[in-house]
Amino acid sequence: MYIAILIASVFLSSFLVWGIARTISVPIQHLCLQIQRINGETDAQIQDSYSLNELESLKRSYNQMEEMIRRSEEEKRQFFQNASHDLKTPLASITGYSQGIVSNVIKDHQKAASIILSESLRMTDLVESILSLSKMDSHTFDLHPTDLEVMEFLDECVDIMSTIRKDCVIHLEAARPLMIHTDPELLKRVIQNILSNCLRYAEHEILIRMSTDGNSLILLIQDDGPGFLEKDLPHIFERFYKGNGGKNGIGLSIVWTGIHYLGGSITAGNRAVPEHGAYYQLLLPLSF
Template sequence: MKKLKSLKARVLFLLSGLILLVFLLIFTAFNLLISSYIESSATEALTRVRSDGIPPDMAEDRVRPEKKYPEIPGGSTERLFVTEDYEVLVPDFYPEVTESSPLFEVKTAVEKREISLEEGGVKRLTAGEGLYYYTVVKSRSLTGMDLYEVHFINMSNLYDFEKNLSQMLLLIMSVALLLTVILGYLLAGRIVKPVKALSVFAKRMGEGDYDKMESEFSDLELHELKTVMNETSEKLKKYQEDQRTFFQNASHELRTPLQIIKSNAEALEVGLLEKEKALPVMKCEVDHLGSLVEDIILLSKLDARMEDLKKEKLDLRETLSASSERFMSLLLEKGLTIRYDFPKEPVYFTYEEKTLERAFENLLSNAVRYARHEICLSVSRAEGRIFIRVEDDGDGMAEETRKKLFDRFYKGKDGQHGIGLSIVKSVISAYEGRIEVKSGKDGTAFIVILPDPIESEYL
């Protein structure tokens, strides 16, 4: 398993690494530029003087400069005369050579043969604590002796400047790195603190505590995350309350027929009721119980958003007709008629016939219960949607009833167990549709609105 790192450590590491990388690049670039400047300056100065040789009237034991050599910011160009045996001839115009002078350091380097007498090019020499560049030109004295002119320039001042500035940069880099670590630690703490708070909030939700998080965050992203988590918490809280209410109501609804069955069975057992009276009641309650259990199972499946529905492309007109035919005997018994307002062309939709049929049956059952003379079923297409209308000519319903109509286990006037219409809403929602209710003194209309697949194909 990959080792996990804390967010604070990661932020500190990234900030420190970035600052360190930037300073290393600056430090390296600075040293390269200064070194390049020192070398190019020395090379330029020595190149201008390397063509100067020993004047024709120069004696073996006396050398004098022919002209003053150019100066550069690092220092002036000087020269020594050296024999092929590395004997240094110090010109008499030089002041007394001390051990701390650049001339002494170069003279010592020559005598130790640390300087090559090969002609051509500019070479680097580190002697003592100084930095020098030199070039060698071969010449001849009046006596015919081979001499080598060692032209050199002392670049120690620039070299010392480079070292001092490098040390200063290193000091600045160290201070900046320390400040970065401190500021990074504070910044990381500022980032990690709300993340930890959100983590605690998420843990609370997992443990069933759905109270809102009241903390405010100044960062937009964290504020948006908190808002989403609060909304999720509200949904989970409502879902839990709905589930609790659902199971309380379900247990009550299941207990009622079971108690009736039990009491009739006990009365039958002790002879308080005759079989002819007890058995029909028990059978009716068993049917009621079975219907209720089926509805609860269907609701559970829809709540779980099961994807195993066997959908196929079918004609909604045929499904509505088949659903209404199951109520024909009841319609005849109550003296009701059904009027169909269907288009001539098929109205295709992809669905599982069993679930949508169940929704239509619940709507029809509700219409049969409250209709006075007629029920109207209609299907139409408009504006990229399919409209299915189930309408009765009953007395209508109160506004308070209409608002609670789709709540689970809410029983309206003459209602049964109160989950029929909630099943309708869940089924329609599973197909990305919605249901609306219009009610007045002339009756009630349930309008199912589904997305039209034919229109969707052209989008």
């Protein structure tokens, strides 16, 4: 009797262990198969429900990871598609005008050379922006911080950008001179990209107001244009997002990535009624 009970107990224990093992091993094998299917393009989410809390938690973590990978791959694909399109346009102009000069179809060589130069500079700027974004994303962008007198720095930025539109005035307001410790080249790119966007939409003027809260430099840049469309507001810093007027590019994404790379932050929106136009508020630490 004892031997029979012992054999039955061993058999029952083995069956229970086998059953428990299967409830764990089968979902794990399924998870391994799903991981092998991940390619960032097709949906590889797990839809099954599991009885064990730990396996349910693992499934949720996997699904979140899979969704992030798929979204990242889609963003990368979209980024390269748009970058290729933006590079293709100036290349087509350069090729067309070059062929026109060679075949002597274009008689005004000076005008053609001017367009070729302009499109070459545009393409160079785009390539440099893409490289800068890539380096900042991988945290390999080299910063060279130095002491910077903000008013003098902004004056220089305004002088450069004022040549783009003669009918738009850029006003600069500051309570007092202020020193910060930051990378001047990256900050200049950030400010110029914002001013370039403001100049595109402003009617008559742009205002830059400088202040401090004791720990951070606060820069408010605003224009008197139509402002952002409500549907565009959540996406204005996305790379190659096509917003108001069908414009797309990476200018404002450079602003977002660059200001955060410098340890600061940025917000943007529309000015309060009755005023109209867009605003950008940048916060930068006084010491980098």
